[in-house]
Amino acid sequence: KDDKKNGKGTFIWSTGDKYVGEWKDDAQHGNGTLTHANEDKYVGEFKDDKKNGKGTFIWKNGDKYIGEWEEDVPHGKGNITWANGNKYTGEWKDEKMNGQGTFIWNNGNKYIGAWKDEEMHGEGTYTWEDNSKYIAEWENGLHKANGVYIDKNNKEYIDIYSIYIESSELANRILELSNLNVDFNFKLGLLNSLKITEGVLDSIGKDCEN
16 A cells, blocks of 8 residues: 555565564554564564564574563563473563563472562562472562571471572571571671572581581
C-alpha cells in the first residue's frame, strides 16, 4: 500500500535473517516470526519494527524465553529456561531480572524473592534440595544482613553470619563452627558479604581449634 509493506508478507534480508508476518508502513507490526541467520528465532508480537507485547525467543543453543517484551527486550513478566536446566520465572526490566522472581538451579536449589539487575537484591529465601532454607535480606547477590536458617527438620537458627552458602552441608558446618569460641565469631564477622569456599572455611575452623 502506497509503496510500503502492509498486511502479511515475507521479507528476507541480505544477512540471511527472515521475517514472516504482519507489516504496517514498512515496519514489522503485529504477529510474526523472525528467524535469524544464526538460527535464533522469535515468535510473537511486534510494534514499529521491534519486539513488543508477548513473544517467545528460542536461542540456537536451546535457551528459551517466554513472556512480555518492550522495545526489543524482555520487559514485564516472563520465564526463561537455560539449556543447562536452570530456570527463572518472574519480573523483568530492560532485559534483566528485576522485581520479584523465582530462580531454580539445575541441582534443585531455589531462590524466591527480590531481584535487581540479575542479582538477588532485597528480601528473599534460598532453599536447598533437602528443603533447608535461608531467609535473609540480600544486596547485589550477597547477604546484606544476618538471616534465619531453617534446617530440613524445621529447626530454626537465628543470626547466621553473612556468608554465601553453597550447600546445606556447608550451612550445618557453619552452625557447628560458630559455637567454637569468640575468636571464630570475630573472624567470621570480618568476612561479611564475601563469597567463601569450603576450603577457606576449613582453614578458619582449623585456626580456631588450635
